[in-house]
Amino acid sequence: MWGVRDLAVHERTPLLWSPSARRRGSNMDLDLTEEQRLIQHTARDFATREIDPIAAELDKTGRWPTEIVRRLGELGLMGVAVPSEWGGAGSDNVAYALAMEEISRACASCGVIMSVNNSLACAPILENGNDAQKREFLAPMAAGKTLGCFGLTEPMSGSDAGTMETFAERDGDHWILSGSKNFITNGPAADVIVVFAVTRRGAGSRGTTAFIVPRTTAGYVPQPADEKLGIHAAHSCTVFFEGCRIPDAWRLGGEGDGFKVAMKTLDGGRIGIAAQALGIARAAYEKAVAYAKERKAFGEPIANKQAIQFMLADMATELDAARLLVLRAAAMKDQGVRHTRESAIAKLYASEAATRITHKALQIHGGYGYVREYHVERHYRDARITEIYEGTSEIMRIVIASSVFKA
Numbered sequence: 001m002w003g004v005r006d007l008a009v010h011e012r013t014p015l016l017w018s019p020s021a022r023r024r025g026s027n028m029d030l031d032l033t034e035e036q037r038l039i040q041h042t043a044r045d046f047a048t049r050e051i052d053p054i055a056a057e058l059d060k061t062g063r064w065p066t067e068i069v070r071r072l073g074e075l076g077l078m079g080v081a082v083p084s085e086w087g088g089a090g091s092d093n094v095a096y097a098l099a100m101e102e103i104s105r106a107c108a109s110c111g112v113i114m115s116v117n118n119s120l121a122c123a124p125i126l127e128n129g130n131d132a133q134k135r136e137f138l139a140p141m142a143a144g145k146t147l148g149c150f151g152l153t154e155p156m157s158g159s160d161a162g163t164m165e166t167f168a169e170r171d172g173d174h175w176i177l178s179g180s181k182n183f184i185t186n187g188p189a190a191d192v193i194v195v196f197a198v199t200r201r202g203a204g205s206r207g208t209t210a211f212i213v214p215r216t217t218a219g220y221v222p223q224p225a226d227e228k229l230g231i232h233a234a235h236s237c238t239v240f241f242e243g244c245r246i247p248d249a250w251r252l253g254g255e256g257d258g259f260k261v262a263m264k265t266l267d268g269g270r271i272g273i274a275a276q277a278l279g280i281a282r283a284a285y286e287k288a289v290a291y292a293k294e295r296k297a298f299g300e301p302i303a304n305k306q307a308i309q310f311m312l313a314d315m316a317t318e319l320d321a322a323r324l325l326v327l328r329a330a331a332m333k334d335q336g337v338r339h340t341r342e343s344a345i346a347k348l349y350a351s352e353a354a355t356r357i358t359h360k361a362l363q364i365h366g367g368y369g370y371v372r373e374y375h376v377e378r379h380y381r382d383a384r385i386t387e388i389y390e391g392t393s394e395i396m397r398i399v400i401a402s403s404v405f406k407a
């Protein structure tokens with residue numbers, strides 16, 4: 001199979017994945033570059049051939065998809081927007097979002113494993129790290145040789161991220177890090193965590209500092225994986241930091257800059273989660289269309305019924321709207337323009353649309369939607385988390401509202 005780094009096949013790919021429009025030859029093409037198309041193709045081909053066939057098994061068993069994570073790395077999908085000199089595919093965030101949709105369409109668990117590595121582990125080191133940190137930590141992660149995770153959330157500090165209690169105290173040219181982080185996606189398997197700690201008490205968000213901590217550090221203790229409603233193969237866990245002694249060389253960015261590092265990182269991460277929601281929703285929509293054409297009731301396919309057509313029309317509309325919002329936010333990140341508001345809008349809309357779309361897809365399937373065999377119930381369960389992690393819908397509304405009043 002060809003990969004991102006091979007640049008081989010360049011068939012034109014529509015930006016908006018709409019088979020009927022393509023048949024009419026009228027698909028909108030917002031000028032994807034050859035490279036973005038290649039990455040979209042690579043991800044779609046890989047997801048169809050290698051992830052789709054095992055996605056139900058991964059969901060049922062909750063097995064960590066070691067072989068998929070390895071292949072994502074080999075294909076360049078673990079560091080899509082990281083320059084090749086630092087181990088990545090050297091592409092951009094539009095390509096990353098397109099790839100995230102494809103991978104998540106097959107398996108939402110694989111999607112978020114990829115998203116956390118790209119957006120929450122590689123990106124903050126690329127954007128805030130020095131060359132030594134990029135060489136030691138970023139290059140192997142972007143190449144998929146190691147896996148990263150992101151430690152912001154704590155048991156009593158979720159939406160109000162500024163109230164974290166994990167503390168790092170200076171000890172000469174080292175820091176002693178103590179505390180705990182929870183719901184850490186990739187935590188049980190990750191080699192490296194980008195973690196945030198208070199370094200100056202009473203200084204609010206300006207008293208937080210970011211660190212890069214490898215798993216091998218004494219006192220770094222990941223706990224068993226959480227049991228969850230969905231994304232069963234994407235393991236998350238609590239991580240304890242029991243007096244970890246870490247060199248100042250692993251401090252990421254300036255002392256006191258940690259909160260801003262976290263927020264800027266999440267501005268990018270929310271694009272990945274919005275694209276994940278889009279992929280989950282598209283999977284459910286496509287299954288609903290196929291089922292509606294084949295299932296007969298009252299003497300004809302249910303696709304002939306206006307009640308079903310209206311549901312599918314709403315689903316198609318929301319999918320296109322979500323995709324445009326995701327790609328706008330990704331394009332703004334690529335242009336180096338602040339995209340806090342646009343990322344929040346994309347995540348809010350795509351995640352809530354995914355909940356609505358998977359709900360309708362299950363309804364169209366009737367009783368078959370409720371049983372595992374038809375896979376729609378998996379999409380319905382997987383969609384739900386996209387309204388919660390990397391900022392709940394309520395936090396997205398707070399972020400958007402603050403921009404409304406600044407305007």
Ligand code: CAA
Pocket residue numbers: 112116150152153158159160161162183184185205206259260263264266267340388389390391392395398399
């Ligand atoms: N970019 C740059 N700077 C930013 C910023 C951004 N997006 N957002 C805030 N800041 C800056 C502010 O300008 C301010 O700077 P000054 O001190 O210089 O004025 C500082 O940060 C503090 O900002 P606020 O006063 O707005 O901070 P706040 O305490 O009111 O919190 C919040 C704002 C948006 C609610 C924030 O706490 C937040 O985003 N919460 C949600 C946390 C979250 O998303 N957690 C997800 C965990 S990760 C995860 O889920 C991973 C996974 O498993 C997949």
